Amino acid sequence: MQEQKIEALILDAGTSMNYFTGISWWPSERTMVAIIPAQGNVKFICPGFEEERLKELIKIEAEVVAWQEDESPYKLITSTLKDSGINAGAIGIEEQLRYFIFDGMRKEATHLNFVSGDPITIPCRIIKSSAEIALMQKATDITIAAMTIGINQLKEGMSPSEFSAIVTDAHVKLGAEPDFVLINFGKASAFPHGSNQPQKLAKGDIVLMDCGCKVQGYCSDISRTIVFGDEPTKRQQEIWDLEQKAQAAGFAAAKIGVACEEVDAAARKVLTEAGFGPDYKLPGLPHRTGHGIGMDGHEWGNAVRGNKQRLQPGMCFSIEPNISIVGEFGVRHEDCVYMTAEGPKWFSQPSVSIDQPFAPLNA
Numbered sequence: 051m052q053e054q055k056i057e058a059l060i061l062d063a064g065t066s067m068n069y070f071t072g073i074s075w076w077p078s079e080r081t082m083v084a085i086i087p088a089q090g091n092v093k094f095i096c097p098g099f100e101e102e103r104l105k106e107l108i109k110i111e112a113e114v115v116a117w118q119e120d121e122s123p124y125k126l127i128t129s130t131l132k133d134s135g136i137n138a139g140a141i142g143i144e145e146q147l148r149y150f151i152f153d154g155m156r157k158e159a160t161h162l163n164f165v166s167g168d169p170i171t172i173p174c175r176i177i178k179s180s181a182e183i184a185l186m187q188k189a190t191d192i193t194i195a196a197m198t199i200g201i202n203q204l205k206e207g208m209s210p211s212e213f214s215a216i217v218t219d220a221h222v223k224l225g226a227e228p229d230f231v232l233i234n235f236g237k238a239s240a241f242p243h244g245s246n247q248p249q250k251l252a253k254g255d256i257v258l259m260d261c262g263c264k265v266q267g268y269c270s271d272i273s274r275t276i277v278f279g280d281e282p283t284k285r286q287q288e289i290w291d292l293e294q295k296a297q298a299a300g301f302a303a304a305k306i307g308v309a310c311e312e313v314d315a316a317a318r319k320v321l322t323e324a325g326f327g328p329d330y331k332l333p334g335l336p337h338r339t340g341h342g343i344g345m346d347g348h349e350w351g352n353a354v355r356g357n358k359q360r361l362q363p364g365m366c367f368s369i370e371p372n373i374s375i376v377g378e379f380g381v382r383h384e385d386c387v388y389m390t391a392e393g394p395k396w397f398s399q400p401s402v403s404i405d406q407p408f409a410p411l412n413a
Contacts, residue, residue: 051088054169057139058131059086060155062147065345066171068267072109081123081151084112087134095127124154131159142167176342176350177364182268183388186344186366189226189263189270190386190397194408196220197261197274200231201407204278208251210234210244217261226263229270229347233259239275240380242337242372253279256286256379262347269347271368272398273384274407282404286381289373290404293381296320296371297400300339300353304369304387304394307360313353314339317371326373333375340368343386365389366397 051059061067061084063077071084071092080097082104087093092112096104101116108114115130117123131141141159143152144167156164178186200217214231221228238245239258251257260273275293277286296317303316317339321327326334342351343366351359351367370384383401387394399409 051086051142051170054142055140056142056165056167056170057088057136058134059142059144059167059170060084060127060147061086061144061167062151064144064146066144066146066175069175069345070171071112073104073107074267075104077148081117081127081154083123083127083147083151085127085130085134087131087136090134093130093134095123095130097123122154122158124151124158127155128159128162131162137161139163140165142170144171172350175344177362178344178366178388179364182344183364183366185265185268186270186386186388187397189265189268190272192221192224192226192265193261193263193270193272194398195224196226196263197259197272198408200233200259200261201274201276204251204257206251206253206279210249213259217259221263226265229262229264231259231261233257234380235278236379237377240374240376240378242374242380242382251278254283255279256381258380258382260382260384267345269343269345270397271343271347271384271386273370273372273382274401275381275383275404276407277404286379287404289375289379289381292321292324293371293373293383294401296335296373297369297383297385300369300371301387301394301396301400304361304389306363306389306391306393310351310353310357310359310361310367311355313367313369314355314357317353317369321371321373333378334373335371336374337372339371342367361389363389363391 063075068074085093094114098116098118117126140163199220210233213233217231218228235249236255239256262271299320300313300317338354340353342349366388368386372382374380386397
Protein backbone atom coordinates (compact mmCIF):
# COMPACT_ATOMS: atom_id res chain seq x y z
CA MET A 51 0.00 0.00 0.00
CA GLN A 52 2.84 2.37 0.78
CA GLU A 53 4.48 1.52 -2.55
CA GLN A 54 1.20 2.24 -4.36
CA LYS A 55 0.68 5.43 -2.31
CA ILE A 56 -2.68 4.14 -1.06
CA GLU A 57 -3.42 5.50 2.42
CA ALA A 58 -6.07 2.92 3.31
CA LEU A 59 -7.92 -0.04 1.82
CA ILE A 60 -11.66 -0.39 2.45
CA LEU A 61 -13.25 -3.84 2.31
CA ASP A 62 -16.94 -4.68 2.22
CA ALA A 63 -18.27 -7.98 3.56
CA GLY A 64 -17.06 -10.63 1.15
CA THR A 65 -14.11 -12.79 0.18
CA SER A 66 -11.40 -10.15 0.49
CA MET A 67 -12.54 -9.19 3.98
CA ASN A 68 -12.30 -12.84 4.93
CA TYR A 69 -8.89 -13.16 3.25
CA PHE A 70 -7.30 -10.11 4.88
CA THR A 71 -9.01 -10.12 8.31
CA GLY A 72 -10.44 -13.61 8.86
CA ILE A 73 -13.97 -12.20 9.21
CA SER A 74 -16.82 -13.77 7.24
CA TRP A 75 -19.82 -11.42 7.35
CA TRP A 76 -23.18 -11.40 5.63
CA PRO A 77 -23.41 -8.33 3.30
CA SER A 78 -26.65 -6.80 4.57
CA GLU A 79 -28.01 -3.31 3.90
CA ARG A 80 -26.30 -2.16 7.12
CA THR A 81 -22.79 -1.03 6.29
CA MET A 82 -19.99 -3.06 7.87
CA VAL A 83 -16.54 -2.46 6.42
CA ALA A 84 -12.95 -3.07 7.35
CA ILE A 85 -10.47 -0.22 7.03
CA ILE A 86 -6.87 -1.32 6.59
CA PRO A 87 -4.58 1.72 6.84
CA ALA A 88 -1.12 1.70 5.29
CA GLN A 89 0.14 2.22 8.84
CA GLY A 90 -1.62 1.12 12.00
CA ASN A 91 -4.20 -1.45 12.98
CA VAL A 92 -7.33 -2.57 11.17
CA LYS A 93 -10.56 -0.82 12.12
CA PHE A 94 -14.07 -2.16 11.58
CA ILE A 95 -17.08 0.12 11.06
CA CYS A 96 -19.97 -1.87 12.45
CA PRO A 97 -23.70 -1.53 13.26
CA GLY A 98 -24.02 -0.84 16.98
CA PHE A 99 -26.14 -3.87 17.81
CA GLU A 100 -23.59 -6.14 16.07
CA GLU A 101 -20.56 -4.80 17.95
CA GLU A 102 -20.21 -7.55 20.53
CA ARG A 103 -20.83 -10.32 18.00
CA LEU A 104 -18.14 -8.89 15.74
CA LYS A 105 -15.68 -8.67 18.62
CA GLU A 106 -16.22 -12.38 19.24
CA LEU A 107 -15.14 -13.12 15.67
CA ILE A 108 -12.03 -10.94 15.50
CA LYS A 109 -8.76 -12.90 15.56
CA ILE A 110 -6.35 -10.02 14.90
CA GLU A 111 -5.50 -6.79 16.68
CA ALA A 112 -8.25 -4.45 15.55
CA GLU A 113 -10.60 -1.72 16.72
CA VAL A 114 -14.39 -1.73 16.33
CA VAL A 115 -16.15 1.59 15.77
CA ALA A 116 -19.92 1.28 16.00
CA TRP A 117 -22.69 3.37 14.43
CA GLN A 118 -26.29 3.48 15.62
CA GLU A 119 -29.37 3.05 13.47
CA ASP A 120 -30.07 6.78 13.13
CA GLU A 121 -26.43 7.68 12.39
CA SER A 122 -24.49 7.81 9.12
CA PRO A 123 -21.86 5.08 8.77
CA TYR A 124 -20.21 7.19 6.06
CA LYS A 125 -19.54 10.06 8.43
CA LEU A 126 -18.09 7.51 10.84
CA ILE A 127 -15.84 6.07 8.12
CA THR A 128 -14.59 9.57 7.32
CA SER A 129 -13.92 10.46 10.95
CA THR A 130 -12.23 7.11 11.56
CA LEU A 131 -9.88 7.74 8.64
CA LYS A 132 -9.16 11.19 10.09
CA ASP A 133 -8.43 9.64 13.50
CA SER A 134 -5.91 7.41 11.71
CA GLY A 135 -4.19 10.52 10.36
CA ILE A 136 -5.69 10.24 6.89
CA ASN A 137 -6.98 13.64 5.77
CA ALA A 138 -6.01 13.43 2.10
CA GLY A 139 -4.70 11.04 -0.52
CA ALA A 140 -5.88 7.86 -2.22
CA ILE A 141 -8.28 5.41 -0.58
CA GLY A 142 -8.39 1.95 -2.19
CA ILE A 143 -11.83 0.44 -2.83
CA GLU A 144 -12.00 -3.34 -3.14
CA GLU A 145 -13.90 -4.48 -6.24
CA GLN A 146 -16.73 -6.19 -4.34
CA LEU A 147 -17.58 -3.11 -2.28
CA ARG A 148 -21.19 -2.26 -3.08
CA TYR A 149 -22.08 0.96 -4.84
CA PHE A 150 -24.31 2.42 -2.12
CA ILE A 151 -21.41 2.29 0.35
CA PHE A 152 -18.99 3.82 -2.15
CA ASP A 153 -21.51 6.53 -3.02
CA GLY A 154 -22.08 7.38 0.64
CA MET A 155 -18.36 7.62 1.33
CA ARG A 156 -17.48 9.81 -1.63
CA LYS A 157 -20.29 12.25 -0.84
CA GLU A 158 -19.17 12.51 2.76
CA ALA A 159 -15.41 12.63 2.09
CA THR A 160 -15.01 14.88 -0.95
CA HIS A 161 -11.44 15.64 0.14
CA LEU A 162 -10.34 12.03 -0.45
CA ASN A 163 -9.46 10.37 -3.75
CA PHE A 164 -11.19 7.01 -4.06
CA VAL A 165 -9.30 4.61 -6.35
CA SER A 166 -9.38 0.92 -7.28
CA GLY A 167 -7.93 -1.36 -4.64
CA ASP A 168 -7.04 -3.96 -7.29
CA PRO A 169 -3.30 -3.14 -7.22
CA ILE A 170 -3.33 -4.33 -3.59
CA THR A 171 -5.90 -7.11 -3.45
CA ILE A 172 -5.20 -8.95 -6.69
CA PRO A 173 -1.41 -9.42 -6.28
CA CYS A 174 -1.98 -10.62 -2.71
CA ARG A 175 -4.78 -13.06 -3.46
CA ILE A 176 -3.60 -14.41 -6.83
CA ILE A 177 -0.42 -15.90 -5.34
CA LYS A 178 -1.28 -18.77 -3.02
CA SER A 179 0.90 -19.86 -0.12
CA SER A 180 1.73 -23.49 0.56
CA ALA A 181 -0.96 -23.47 3.29
CA GLU A 182 -3.59 -22.20 0.85
CA ILE A 183 -2.58 -24.79 -1.74
CA ALA A 184 -2.83 -27.51 0.91
CA LEU A 185 -6.42 -26.47 1.68
CA MET A 186 -7.29 -26.48 -2.03
CA GLN A 187 -5.72 -29.92 -2.33
CA LYS A 188 -7.85 -31.18 0.56
CA ALA A 189 -10.96 -29.74 -1.07
CA THR A 190 -10.01 -31.43 -4.34
CA ASP A 191 -9.46 -34.79 -2.67
CA ILE A 192 -12.87 -34.57 -1.03
CA THR A 193 -14.59 -33.67 -4.30
CA ILE A 194 -12.94 -36.64 -6.04
CA ALA A 195 -14.29 -38.92 -3.31
CA ALA A 196 -17.76 -37.33 -3.43
CA MET A 197 -17.97 -37.56 -7.22
CA THR A 198 -16.85 -41.18 -7.09
CA ILE A 199 -19.70 -41.93 -4.68
CA GLY A 200 -22.13 -40.20 -7.05
CA ILE A 201 -20.84 -42.01 -10.14
CA ASN A 202 -21.19 -45.37 -8.40
CA GLN A 203 -24.87 -44.61 -7.76
CA LEU A 204 -25.83 -43.52 -11.27
CA LYS A 205 -28.84 -45.47 -12.48
CA GLU A 206 -31.20 -45.49 -15.41
CA GLY A 207 -34.02 -42.95 -15.05
CA MET A 208 -32.10 -40.81 -12.52
CA SER A 209 -32.58 -37.05 -12.65
CA PRO A 210 -29.78 -34.49 -12.30
CA SER A 211 -31.19 -33.37 -8.96
CA GLU A 212 -30.90 -36.89 -7.54
CA PHE A 213 -27.22 -37.04 -8.44
CA SER A 214 -26.69 -33.56 -7.04
CA ALA A 215 -28.22 -34.60 -3.70
CA ILE A 216 -25.91 -37.62 -3.46
CA VAL A 217 -22.73 -35.64 -4.13
CA THR A 218 -23.79 -32.76 -1.89
CA ASP A 219 -24.46 -35.18 0.97
CA ALA A 220 -21.10 -36.87 0.39
CA HIS A 221 -19.28 -33.53 0.55
CA VAL A 222 -20.90 -32.84 3.92
CA LYS A 223 -20.13 -36.27 5.33
CA LEU A 224 -16.51 -35.93 4.19
CA GLY A 225 -16.14 -32.70 6.14
CA ALA A 226 -16.36 -30.05 3.42
CA GLU A 227 -18.75 -27.22 2.65
CA PRO A 228 -20.70 -28.14 -0.52
CA ASP A 229 -20.33 -25.49 -3.21
CA PHE A 230 -21.98 -26.73 -6.40
CA VAL A 231 -22.95 -29.89 -8.28
CA LEU A 232 -23.82 -29.55 -11.97
CA ILE A 233 -24.68 -32.64 -14.02
CA ASN A 234 -26.20 -33.02 -17.47
CA PHE A 235 -27.12 -36.02 -19.59
CA GLY A 236 -27.05 -36.57 -23.34
CA LYS A 237 -27.83 -33.52 -25.49
CA ALA A 238 -27.95 -31.25 -22.41
CA SER A 239 -24.24 -31.84 -21.88
CA ALA A 240 -23.55 -29.59 -24.89
CA PHE A 241 -24.46 -26.58 -22.74
CA PRO A 242 -21.45 -25.79 -20.50
CA HIS A 243 -23.64 -24.65 -17.61
CA GLY A 244 -26.50 -27.02 -18.26
CA SER A 245 -30.06 -26.95 -19.48
CA ASN A 246 -33.38 -26.41 -17.73
CA GLN A 247 -35.05 -29.08 -19.85
CA PRO A 248 -36.23 -32.21 -17.96
CA GLN A 249 -33.62 -34.97 -18.05
CA LYS A 250 -33.68 -38.66 -17.25
CA LEU A 251 -30.56 -40.78 -17.53
CA ALA A 252 -30.57 -43.44 -20.26
CA LYS A 253 -28.05 -46.08 -21.26
CA GLY A 254 -25.47 -44.73 -23.67
CA ASP A 255 -25.88 -41.13 -22.50
CA ILE A 256 -22.92 -38.86 -22.13
CA VAL A 257 -22.81 -37.77 -18.46
CA LEU A 258 -21.02 -34.47 -17.80
CA MET A 259 -20.39 -33.63 -14.13
CA ASP A 260 -18.97 -30.40 -12.67
CA CYS A 261 -18.56 -30.35 -8.89
CA GLY A 262 -16.80 -28.42 -6.16
CA CYS A 263 -16.63 -27.77 -2.43
CA LYS A 264 -14.80 -25.57 0.06
CA VAL A 265 -12.42 -26.43 2.89
CA GLN A 266 -11.80 -23.55 5.30
CA GLY A 267 -12.85 -21.15 2.56
CA TYR A 268 -10.77 -22.63 -0.29
CA CYS A 269 -12.32 -24.15 -3.41
CA SER A 270 -12.13 -27.22 -5.58
CA ASP A 271 -13.52 -27.51 -9.13
CA ILE A 272 -13.53 -30.72 -11.17
CA SER A 273 -15.41 -31.80 -14.31
CA ARG A 274 -15.66 -35.32 -15.65
CA THR A 275 -17.33 -36.89 -18.70
CA ILE A 276 -18.31 -40.55 -18.97
CA VAL A 277 -20.77 -42.71 -20.88
CA PHE A 278 -23.43 -44.39 -18.75
CA GLY A 279 -24.27 -48.08 -18.93
CA ASP A 280 -22.89 -48.87 -22.37
CA GLU A 281 -19.79 -48.82 -24.53
CA PRO A 282 -19.08 -45.37 -26.01
CA THR A 283 -19.92 -44.81 -29.63
CA LYS A 284 -17.10 -44.07 -32.04
CA ARG A 285 -18.16 -40.39 -32.06
CA GLN A 286 -18.27 -40.16 -28.26
CA GLN A 287 -14.84 -41.76 -27.95
CA GLU A 288 -13.28 -39.52 -30.62
CA ILE A 289 -14.52 -36.32 -28.99
CA TRP A 290 -13.52 -37.55 -25.53
CA ASP A 291 -10.00 -38.27 -26.80
CA LEU A 292 -9.78 -34.89 -28.54
CA GLU A 293 -10.76 -33.13 -25.32
CA GLN A 294 -8.05 -35.06 -23.48
CA LYS A 295 -5.50 -33.95 -26.08
CA ALA A 296 -6.60 -30.31 -25.82
CA GLN A 297 -6.38 -30.31 -22.02
CA ALA A 298 -2.89 -31.85 -22.17
CA ALA A 299 -1.81 -29.12 -24.60
CA GLY A 300 -3.04 -26.43 -22.22
CA PHE A 301 -1.09 -28.02 -19.38
CA ALA A 302 2.08 -28.28 -21.48
CA ALA A 303 1.84 -24.56 -22.33
CA ALA A 304 1.61 -23.49 -18.68
CA LYS A 305 5.20 -22.49 -17.96
CA ILE A 306 6.59 -19.90 -15.56
CA GLY A 307 6.84 -16.53 -17.32
CA VAL A 308 4.42 -17.47 -20.10
CA ALA A 309 1.32 -15.29 -20.58
CA CYS A 310 -1.94 -16.78 -19.29
CA GLU A 311 -3.43 -16.48 -22.77
CA GLU A 312 -0.94 -19.04 -24.12
CA VAL A 313 -2.69 -21.80 -22.17
CA ASP A 314 -5.93 -20.97 -23.99
CA ALA A 315 -4.17 -20.69 -27.35
CA ALA A 316 -2.51 -24.09 -27.02
CA ALA A 317 -5.69 -25.94 -26.08
CA ARG A 318 -7.78 -24.12 -28.69
CA LYS A 319 -5.21 -24.89 -31.45
CA VAL A 320 -5.78 -28.61 -30.95
CA LEU A 321 -9.52 -28.18 -31.43
CA THR A 322 -9.19 -25.85 -34.41
CA GLU A 323 -6.85 -28.25 -36.18
CA ALA A 324 -9.47 -30.96 -35.65
CA GLY A 325 -12.06 -28.84 -37.46
CA PHE A 326 -13.82 -27.20 -34.53
CA GLY A 327 -14.39 -23.47 -34.06
CA PRO A 328 -12.55 -21.36 -34.95
CA ASP A 329 -12.49 -19.03 -31.95
CA TYR A 330 -15.72 -19.39 -29.92
CA LYS A 331 -17.82 -20.69 -32.80
CA LEU A 332 -19.82 -23.88 -32.26
CA PRO A 333 -19.29 -26.74 -32.50
CA GLY A 334 -16.15 -26.11 -30.51
CA LEU A 335 -14.94 -24.35 -27.38
CA PRO A 336 -17.36 -21.48 -26.60
CA HIS A 337 -15.56 -20.02 -23.58
CA ARG A 338 -12.08 -19.45 -22.13
CA THR A 339 -9.92 -22.48 -21.42
CA GLY A 340 -9.58 -21.77 -17.71
CA HIS A 341 -10.28 -19.52 -14.75
CA GLY A 342 -8.32 -18.59 -11.66
CA ILE A 343 -9.41 -20.28 -8.43
CA GLY A 344 -8.81 -19.81 -4.72
CA MET A 345 -11.24 -18.57 -2.08
CA ASP A 346 -13.60 -17.79 -4.95
CA GLY A 347 -14.36 -20.44 -7.52
CA HIS A 348 -13.57 -17.93 -10.26
CA GLU A 349 -10.71 -15.52 -9.58
CA TRP A 350 -8.04 -13.67 -11.51
CA GLY A 351 -5.49 -15.44 -13.69
CA ASN A 352 -7.88 -16.59 -16.42
CA ALA A 353 -6.55 -18.63 -19.33
CA VAL A 354 -8.17 -16.44 -21.97
CA ARG A 355 -7.08 -14.62 -25.10
CA GLY A 356 -5.82 -11.13 -24.26
CA ASN A 357 -4.63 -11.95 -20.74
CA LYS A 358 -0.96 -11.00 -20.90
CA GLN A 359 -0.36 -11.65 -17.20
CA ARG A 360 2.68 -13.87 -16.74
CA LEU A 361 2.37 -17.13 -14.87
CA GLN A 362 4.13 -17.10 -11.50
CA PRO A 363 4.64 -19.67 -8.74
CA GLY A 364 1.55 -19.79 -6.52
CA MET A 365 -1.00 -19.02 -9.24
CA CYS A 366 -3.88 -21.50 -9.45
CA PHE A 367 -6.29 -22.01 -12.35
CA SER A 368 -8.41 -24.56 -14.18
CA ILE A 369 -7.69 -26.13 -17.56
CA GLU A 370 -11.02 -27.09 -19.16
CA PRO A 371 -11.25 -26.74 -22.96
CA ASN A 372 -14.90 -27.81 -23.17
CA ILE A 373 -16.14 -29.19 -26.52
CA SER A 374 -19.80 -28.33 -27.19
CA ILE A 375 -21.68 -29.96 -30.05
CA VAL A 376 -25.26 -28.65 -29.77
CA GLY A 377 -27.79 -31.30 -30.72
CA GLU A 378 -25.40 -34.13 -29.85
CA PHE A 379 -23.44 -33.80 -26.60
CA GLY A 380 -20.58 -32.04 -24.86
CA VAL A 381 -17.33 -33.23 -23.30
CA ARG A 382 -15.33 -31.44 -20.63
CA HIS A 383 -12.28 -32.50 -18.67
CA GLU A 384 -11.60 -29.94 -15.93
CA ASP A 385 -8.73 -30.14 -13.52
CA CYS A 386 -7.03 -27.31 -11.66
CA VAL A 387 -3.31 -26.67 -11.39
CA TYR A 388 -1.01 -24.69 -9.14
CA MET A 389 2.18 -23.19 -10.49
CA THR A 390 5.53 -24.07 -8.95
CA ALA A 391 9.02 -22.89 -9.87
CA GLU A 392 9.30 -26.07 -11.95
CA GLY A 393 5.98 -25.61 -13.71
CA PRO A 394 2.34 -26.64 -13.19
CA LYS A 395 1.19 -29.36 -10.80
CA TRP A 396 -2.27 -30.93 -10.94
CA PHE A 397 -4.58 -30.73 -7.94
CA SER A 398 -6.49 -33.63 -9.52
CA GLN A 399 -4.92 -35.94 -12.07
CA PRO A 400 -6.72 -35.89 -15.44
CA SER A 401 -9.12 -38.66 -16.43
CA VAL A 402 -7.41 -41.91 -17.33
CA SER A 403 -10.04 -43.03 -19.84
CA ILE A 404 -13.71 -42.59 -20.69
CA ASP A 405 -14.58 -45.43 -18.30
CA GLN A 406 -12.04 -44.45 -15.60
CA PRO A 407 -12.72 -40.84 -14.65
CA PHE A 408 -10.20 -40.68 -11.82
CA ALA A 409 -6.59 -41.80 -11.65
CA PRO A 410 -5.57 -44.03 -8.72
CA LEU A 411 -4.76 -41.95 -5.63
CA ASN A 412 -1.09 -42.96 -5.73
CA ALA A 413 -0.71 -41.99 -9.40
